[in-house]
Amino acid sequence: MSWFDRPASETQITHSQRLWLYIAAGLVMVFLVAPTVIVIPMSFSDSQYLEFPPRVWSTRWYDHYFASDEWMSATYTSLKVAVLTMLLATPLGVMAAYGLFSSSFRFAQLLFITLITPMMVPVVLIGIGVFYVYVKFGLVNTIPGIVMAHTILAIPLVLIVVSAGLKSYDMNQERVARSLGASRFYAFMAITLPQIRFSVITAALLAFITSFDEVIIAMFVSGGDNATLTRSMFNALRDQIDPTIASISTIMILISTSLLVASMLFGSTTKQ
Amino acid sequence: MKDSSVGAEALPITIRDVTKTYGDVHALDHVSLDIRSGEFMTLLGPSGSGKTTLLMVLAGFTRPDHGSVKFGDREVIRTPPHQRDVGMVFQNYALFPHMNVLANVAFPLKLRKVPKAEAAARAEAALETVQLGGYGQRQVDQLSGGQRQRVALARAIVFEPRILLMDEPLSALDKKLREHMQIELRHLHEKLGMTTVYVTHDQREALTMSDRIAVINHGRLMQLDQPRRLYDRPANRFVADFIGESTFLPVTVEGQAAKVAGKDLLLAEAVDPNRKTELLMRPERVRILNGSVPPDMNVFDATVSEVVFQGESFLIYADLAGGTSIALRASTFSDPAAQVPAAGDTVSLGLHRDDTVLISAEEG
Amino acid sequence: MAVTEIAGLPPEQTAEKPNAEGLRRDATAERMTMLGLCSPAIFLVMIIMIIPVGWLFWLSFLGDDGSFTLEHYERMVNRKSYARIFWTTFEVSILTTLICIVIGYPLAYFLSQLPARAATICLIAVLLPFWTSLLVRTYAWLVLLQRKGLLNDWAIDAGLWDTPVKLVHNMNGTLIGMVHIMLPYLVLPLYGAMKAIDKDYLKAASNLGAGPVRAFWTVFFPLSLPGLFAGGLIVFVLCLGFFVTPAVLGGGKVIMVSMKITDTIEIFFNWGAASALGVVLLVLTMGTLYLSSRLLRLDRVLGGGR
Numbered sequence: 021m022s023w024f025d026r027p028a029s030e031t032q033i034t035h036s037q038r039l040w041l042y043i044a045a046g047l048v049m050v051f052l053v054a055p056t057v058i059v060i061p062m063s064f065s066d067s068q069y070l071e072f073p074p075r076v077w078s079t080r081w082y083d084h085y086f087a088s089d090e091w092m093s094a095t096y097t098s099l100k101v102a103v104l105t106m107l108l109a110t111p112l113g114v115m116a117a118y119g120l121f122s123s124s125f126r127f128a129q130l131l132f133i134t135l136i137t138p139m140m141v142p143v144v145l146i147g148i149g150v151f152y153v154y155v156k157f158g159l160v161n162t163i164p165g166i167v168m169a170h171t172i173l174a175i176p177l178v179l180i181v182v183s184a185g186l187k188s189y190d191m192n193q194e195r196v197a198r199s200l201g202a203s204r205f206y207a208f209m210a211i212t213l214p215q216i217r218f219s220v221i222t223a224a225l226l227a228f229i230t231s232f233d234e235v236i237i238a239m240f241v242s243g244g245d246n247a248t249l250t251r252s253m254f255n256a257l258r259d260q261i262d263p264t265i266a267s268i269s270t271i272m273i274l275i276s277t278s279l280l281v282a283s284m285l286f287g288s289t290t291k292q
Numbered sequence: 293m294k295d296s297s298v299g300a301e302a303l304p305i306t307i308r309d310v311t312k313t314y315g316d317v318h319a320l321d322h323v324s325l326d327i328r329s330g331e332f333m334t335l336l337g338p339s340g341s342g343k344t345t346l347l348m349v350l351a352g353f354t355r356p357d358h359g360s361v362k363f364g365d366r367e368v369i370r371t372p373p374h375q376r377d378v379g380m381v382f383q384n385y386a387l388f389p390h391m392n393v394l395a396n397v398a399f400p401l402k403l404r405k406v407p408k409a410e411a412a413a414r415a416e417a418a419l420e421t422v423q424l425g426g427y428g429q430r431q432v433d434q435l436s437g438g439q440r441q442r443v444a445l446a447r448a449i450v451f452e453p454r455i456l457l458m459d460e461p462l463s464a465l466d467k468k469l470r471e472h473m474q475i476e477l478r479h480l481h482e483k484l485g486m487t488t489v490y491v492t493h494d495q496r497e498a499l500t501m502s503d504r505i506a507v508i509n510h511g512r513l514m515q516l517d518q519p520r521r522l523y524d525r526p527a528n529r530f531v532a533d534f535i536g537e538s539t540f541l542p543v544t545v546e547g548q549a550a551k552v553a554g555k556d557l558l559l560a561e562a563v564d565p566n567r568k569t570e571l572l573m574r575p576e577r578v579r580i581l582n583g584s585v586p587p588d589m590n591v592f593d594a595t596v597s598e599v600v601f602q603g604e605s606f607l608i609y610a611d612l613a614g615g616t617s618i619a620l621r622a623s624t625f626s627d628p629a630a631q632v633p634a635a636g637d638t639v640s641l642g643l644h645r646d647d648t649v650l651i652s653a654e655e656g
Numbered sequence: 657m658a659v660t661e662i663a664g665l666p667p668e669q670t671a672e673k674p675n676a677e678g679l680r681r682d683a684t685a686e687r688m689t690m691l692g693l694c695s696p697a698i699f700l701v702m703i704i705m706i707i708p709v710g711w712l713f714w715l716s717f718l719g720d721d722g723s724f725t726l727e728h729y730e731r732m733v734n735r736k737s738y739a740r741i742f743w744t745t746f747e748v749s750i751l752t753t754l755i756c757i758v759i760g761y762p763l764a765y766f767l768s769q770l771p772a773r774a775a776t777i778c779l780i781a782v783l784l785p786f787w788t789s790l791l792v793r794t795y796a797w798l799v800l801l802q803r804k805g806l807l808n809d810w811a812i813d814a815g816l817w818d819t820p821v822k823l824v825h826n827m828n829g830t831l832i833g834m835v836h837i838m839l840p841y842l843v844l845p846l847y848g849a850m851k852a853i854d855k856d857y858l859k860a861a862s863n864l865g866a867g868p869v870r871a872f873w874t875v876f877f878p879l880s881l882p883g884l885f886a887g888g889l890i891v892f893v894l895c896l897g898f899f900v901t902p903a904v905l906g907g908g909k910v911i912m913v914s915m916k917i918t919d920t921i922e923i924f925f926n927w928g929a930a931s932a933l934g935v936v937l938l939v940l941t942m943g944t945l946y947l948s949s950r951l952l953r954l955d956r957v958l959g960g961g962r
Contacts, residue, residue, distance in 0.1 A: 028769070037868070045766030048759050049781040052839060055796040056788050058806070062799065070799050072806050112697040119693030131694055138705055140945055142897025144914035145934040148921055149708030152715075172704045175697050192386040198373040199351050199380040199457075200400035200447065207374075214390045233789040235900050239918075250791050257795060257904050266799070269792040276787040280780070283787075309674055355683055358676035369675050370682055 056273055063266035070263055081267040091252065091264070097242070098232055098249035101163060105170040105231035110224040112171070113178025118208065120179075121186045132183075136176040143173070143236045151240040161243045169237045174227035181226065185219025186212075218286040225279045232275070302330035302487045303364040303454040310349055310359030312342075312511075319345045320356060321511040327489060328503075332481050334490045336498040337508035338534065344459055346508065347491045351457050352376050363455060374403075378455040379448030379486075383463055385440045387432045393419070393443050394428030400451040418450035419443070421480070438469050445477075449484060456488045462497065474500050495535045499523065507531050525561075528652045532572050539618040541571040543650060550650060553614045558590055558645040569650040575607065577647040578620035580633065581640040588645040594618070596633045606632055610639065709938070716931035728932035738916075742936075745912045748827075748902065749895035752834040753842075756891050757884065759835070760842040765880075767843070768850035779847075786840040794904045797833045798824060801905070825907025833905040834895060841894060842887035849883020850876075889948050896941050913937045 024036035035042075058072060063081060065074030085091050116135055120128050138146065150169045151160065159165035189212065197207035213220070238248040249268070256262050305327040312320040319342050327333045335343040348354035350361060352373035361369045368376055387396050394415050401411035412428075419425055422442035427435075435443065441461060448456060462470045462477075478501050481488050492498055498505045499519040507514040507522070507530075515527040526532035529540065543550050543557070545565055550557045552571055563569070585591055594610035597617065605621045612618060620641065622632050633639050719725035732738045767775050767782075785793060800806045801824035808820040823829055853876060861871040899914040906912075913933055920930040 041762055041766055044759075044762040045778075048763040048839075049778065051759075051836065052785050053781050055800055055836065056785060056793055059792070059796045059799065069804065112700065116694040116697040119690040123687065123690040131698060134706075135694070135697055135701060138701060140893065140941060141705065141709065142914060142934070142937050142941055144897060144899055144917050145709060145712070145938055146705055148917060148930055148934060149712050150704060151921070152711060152927065153703075153708045168700065168704050172701050175701065179697075190384060190386060192382045192384060193388060195351075195353055195373070196380060196382055196386040196444075196447075197388075197399070198353075199376070199378060201374050201377070201403040201451070202399075203374050204372075206403075211388055215388075229787060233791065235791055240921075250789070253791055253795070254900065254904075257791070257798065265795055269789075269795055272789050272792050276789065277784065280783055280787040284776075284780075284783075311673075355679055355686075358673040358679060360674045367675075370678050 059266055060270050060273065063263070063270040065263065065266075068263065070266060081263045084264050085267050085271075088264075091249075091268070093245065094247050094249040094252040095268075097163070097246050101166050101170060101242075101248060102228045102232040104163070104167045105174055106224050106228040108167060109171045109174035109178050109227040110220065113175045113223060113227075114182050114220055116175070117179050117182035117186060118212075121183060132179070135179050138172045139176040146173075147237045147240040150237060154241050160241050161246050163246055166238060166242050166246070166248065167231075169241060170231035170234055171227075173234065173237070174230045177226045177230060178223040181223040182216065182219050185216040189216050221286050222283045225283050229276060229279055233272075301454060302485055304329040304331075305350065305455065305487060305489070306360070306362040307346075307350075308360040308362075310346070310356045310361065312345055312349065312354060312356040318342075318511045320349070320359075323359070323508075323511070323513055325506055325513060325516065327487060330485050330487055332478070332488045332490065332501060332503045334492060334498040334502040334505045335508055336492060336495060336505050336534075337514075339493055341508045342511035343491050343493075343508045345511075347457055347459055347489060350455075350489060351378060351380050377451075377453050378457055379451070379453040381441075381444045381448050381456075381458045381461045383460040385444040385461075385464075387440055387443055387447075389432050391432070392428065393424070393430045393432065393435070396432065396443055397428075397447045397450050399447065404451060415446070415450055418446040421449070421483075422446045423476075437465050438473065441465065441473065445480070449486070454486055456484075456486045458488065458490045460492055461490075463492070463494070470497070471500075477501060499535070507534065509534075524647075525649060526572065526651055529570065532651050537575050537619065539573045539575070540651075540653075541573060541612075541616055541618070543569050543571050545569060552592075553612065555590075557648055558588060559648050559650065560646050561649070563650060568653040570653045572649045572651050573618055573620075573643060574647065575619040575621045576605075577643060578618070579642045579644075580620070580622060581642045582631070585640075585642065586644075589642040590645065590648055592618075592641045592643070594639055594641050596635050596637045596639060598635055599632065608633070610641065709934075712927075712931040713935055715927050716935050718928055720928075725928075728928045729936075731929065732932065732936065741911050741913055741916050744910060745896060748830060748834065748898075748910065748912060749892050751831055752838055752895050753888050753892045755831065755835045756838050756842040757888055760839055760846065760887070761884065763839075764843045764846040764850055764883075767847050768853075782840050782843050782847075785836065786844070790837055790900055793836060794833055794901045797829065797836065798904060801829050801832065824905055826909050827906070829905040829907070830902045830910045833901040834898065837898075837901055838891045838894060841890045845887040845890065846880065846883040849886070850880050853879045885948070885951075889944070893941055893944055896944070897937060 024039075025034050028035045028038050061074065062070045062072050064077050064079065065071050066076035066078035066080055067074065116131075120132050146169070150165075154160045154162075154165050159168075193215065194204075194207045194212045197211045198204060202210065233250060234248075235250045235254050238251040239254060242248045242251050253265055253268060256265055305325075307323060307325040307327070310320050310323045311318070321342075323342075323346060335346055337343040345354055349356050349359075349369075352368070352371060356369070359369060360367060363376070363378075388399070391399070394412065397415040397418055398411045401414060406414065416425065416428060419427060422445050424439060424442050424446065427439070427443075432440065432443070441464075444461070448458075462473050465473060474497055481501075490498075490501065499522075502519055504516060504518055505522050506516045509530055515522060515531045517525075517527075522531065523536055526535065532538050532540075541552055543552055545551075545563055547565065548563055550559060550563050550569065550571075557571070581589070581591065592612055594612050596608060596610050598609040600607040600609075601624070603624070605623055608620050608622055610618055610620065618641075716728055717724055717726070719727055763782075767778055770778060802808075803820045803822070803824075805823070807823060811817055812820070823832075857875050857879070858871050861875045862868070866874060897914050898912065899918065902910050902912050903915055906915075914937065917930045917933045917937070920926050920933065
């Protein structure tokens with residue numbers, strides 16, 4: 021019996037009867053992945069115009085990127101902002117998730133919804149609101165200003181991921197630790213946190229990438245010496261197709277892929 | 293027998309007027325209970341009865357609306373859990389998966405700043421007490437259910453608390469192991485002598501292990517007694533129904549006499565004329581009489597309607613003259629004298645005076 | 657109370673509600689501690705989002721001279737150009753959502769039917785774009801779709817069309833890019849919902865005589881609908897406020913509300929008008945979410961505090 025005639029599910033449908041599904045799903049997966057992946061070889065082209073496959077391979081656009089003070093400074097700003105956002109959003113989100121999870125008060129649900137609204141409100145609106153307020157307080161184009169704005173975008177993700185982690189965690193472990201003599205804080209640090217650590221790490225990675233990839237708020241409140249990488253890229257995109265962007269994109273793909281792999285590795289460890 | 297090396301002096305627990313409401317529901321309704329020093333007390337009740345809530349109040353994880361809980365002379369109702377000094381074992385063991393067995397057991401000692409070497413020695417001793425000597429370096433996920441249960445127990449007793457709380461610790465084990473662990477826990481309690489409060493919904497487990505049992509339903513105490521008394525003299529219909537098998541017969545009370553189907557009953561205890569009562573019949577206490585009637589025996593005539601073989605006994609359903617159906621058990625000895633009736637047979641059933649118990653007909 | 661009559665029980669307590677006051681205080685203290693843990697996050701969301709947005713709301717009712725006016729809202733009703741922008745926004749959002757559903761459902765179904773290991777590998781195809789910068793992905797499409805881009809080259813080589821077709825800087829490009837960005841948001845919740853469907857239902861259906869196709873449509877599909885609605889809703893709402901992809905791939909021909917807001921600020925510096933547009937966009941978004949949450953229990957999809 022060939023693979024085609026073997027049952028594909030418990031209801032005795034065969035693989036050949038499902039071939040159309042495999043083809044359709046395969047095409048959609050190609051659609052999802054191919055455009056991003058194809059940028060990588062194109063970035064190694066020597067040509068002014070992006071080609072695939074490149075006729076002459078070179079690292080010309082990478083050299084250009086690394087030699088440019090402007091790009092380097094933007095990259096440094098982005099990394100700094102993303103790290104600070106991660107360091108701010110993760111503890112705040114974990115604290116809120118724990119507080120809401122352990123609370124029985126009635127408006128806990130309301131607070132939860134308040135904390136995830138930044139995910140639902142159109143970012144443009146947050147962007148101009150933040151811009152308007154920052155102008156008044158001199159926070160435009162400052163690192164603290166961008167970090168705070170990015171933090172509220174990251175908090176919902178941290179909150180959701182860590183809440184899910186707490187839900188699948190057995191709170192009796194923390195209780196038992198407390199009955200054995202640990203204060204609530206100690207029990208959280210010694211027992212609960214190590215066990216939800218994968219949720220917390222995933223949340224932190226998400227917070228990092230949220231900030232690192234953010235465009236719209238950065239467009240309004242980052243600029244001058246503190247322009248982020250995405251802001252500079254966006255401006256460059258509107259003007260012309262600069263091949264340097266392809267090399268930057270490749271680097272960003274590399275970063276996000278490693279973060280994804282990291283989060284999946286942590287995820288698979290959690291399941292054990 | 294108390295082992296002098298382990299376990300400090302046990303403490304009595306005094307519970308007064310503890311009430312906990314969730315909205316309109318009384319999880320605990322003015323519960324008062326005295327648990328004696330060194331006693332094995334079981335809180336028994338169906339799920340949602342409030343037994344676990346009461347245990348959580350003792351441990352400090354549930355804050356009641358009002359009430360008082362004293363360990364010895366110390367009022368602890370407002371004491372946070374970590375200052376109560378009680379050992380606790382949860383239903384799912386709640387072992388810390390990121391620590392090995394020894395670290396789990398030594399955890400309470402570490403919190404009490406016991407020097408490392410001493411802590412390790414005491415943890416090892418506690419493991420030996422639960423017959424897991426040498427398992428210290430194992431990881432939690434390498435243990436079987438029964439072993440995890442023992443580790444959880446070792447962790448709860450290693451710091452020699454004077455009170456031990458257990459929340460259905462055996463319910464996740466299979467039947468054989470559970471029965472084995474019941475006996476083992478019982479022995480351990482005898483050895484360590486700490487006041488133990490044990491929550492279960494399994495009446496047989498409660499009867500097997502306890503010094504006394506507190507039956508709880510709808511957040512209220514239904515009865516508090518030794519296992520034997522609880523079984524033989526249930527205070528009300530709920531307790532009679534929840535513990536053991538039972539059928540109830542309507543009784544008419546006239547002065548000091550109680551009648552079933554017009555016949556006077558010989559009673560174990562005097563009738564309370566102010567209560568609506570019923571006759572409790574335990575299937576295993578009803579006998580089939582073959583001709584002669586022994587003294588002190590109430591006799592009922594009945595027709596057998598169904599006989600069910602259940603291995604260790606036959607369960608027989610019989611209809612009394614009034615139309616009420618009762619159940620009784622007959623042993624499965626291969627003894628020709630103990631003849632088992634067949635459906636349709638007419639039989640005389642006997643219930644000894646001491647087993648003839650009238651109970652309150654109210655639920656509780 | 658019946659309890660007192662039972663032998664072995666201690667006498668009823670005489671004091672009225674012992675420790676009630678102290679216990680209430682403890683409960684309040686604990687609640688405050690837990691609230692305290694949430695407060696830094698709440699505080700930040702307040703000052704960075706809620707107050708500024710409230711401020712914009714206020715601005716939207718102020719004229720140039722600082723007096724109360726409805727002119728910003730009247731302009732939206734009276735001018736044709738605004739109607740077109742709102743219409744474009746809706747058109748793009750609805751089309752994107754529909755295309756996502758059509759191509760996302762088979763993918764999610766496929767993933768849900770795979771054995772665990774294969775599913776994890778295939779899920780990377782969905783997660784990778786999810787983690788990749790939206791700007792990078794938009795850029796990739798710009799490169800692929802341009803006049804002398806890869807897609808046109810291949811299509812001409814393959815003989816699909818003779819001269820380069822305009823695939824970008826118009827609605828086509830915008831939709832392709834948007835679908836690509838949004839697809840993971842649809843597939844992930846849908847896949848979750850499909851995984852949660854008990855396989856025994858399908859066995860029961862086939863046992864009762866339904867063929868595979870019929871079992872799918874009568875049992876599996878209805879059970880997957882909540883996930884489909886949730887995913888579709890997320891996509892639709894995100895599309896309403898979308899900016900980057902239409903701005904880059906639309907080439908100025910596809911103008912959505914969010915882009916109009918940015919232009920109003922950056923070019924005209926008209927805070928009142930931009931705020932009014934923002935308020936309308938917010939009301940549309942929140943209105944959609946609110947109405948759907950009444951139908952769908954969105955909080956369950958997103959995972960609530962408890």
